[in-house]
Amino acid sequence: MPKGGNSGPNGHRYRTVRAAVLARSDTCVLCGHPGADQADHILSRSQHPEIDVADPANLAPVHGVNGCPTCGEKCNQVKGNGTVTRPVRSRDW
Numbered sequence: 001m002p003k004g005g006n007s008g009p010n011g012h013r014y015r016t017v018r019a020a021v022l023a024r025s026d027t028c029v030l031c032g033h034p035g036a037d038q039a040d041h042i043l044s045r046s047q048h049p050e051i052d053v054a055d056p057a058n059l060a061p062v063h064g065v066n067g068c069p070t071c072g073e074k075c076n077q078v079k080g081n082g083t084v085t086r087p088v089r090s091r092d093w
Ligand SMILES: [Zn+2]
Pocket: 028, 029, 030, 031, 032, 033, 062, 063, 068, 073, 075
């Protein structure tokens, strides 16, 4: 599989929407820290194939391969293919 260029009919749209999501907010929805560099699907596409891959309403900022500068978590990989719910950090009591 060649890297770079369009990876599919939605590749360009996804990148554009991802940039818009990160411009709106870079606070990671998984760990709650700033500096997110990826937009991840809130509802998994495998479970919700009807949702547009580039629907900004279904994209939320998360930390990608570079990890979180605050807690070091690579949130996107931690989540895997599940569904984003809310920050995984439990309350400290
Ligand atoms: Zn994070």
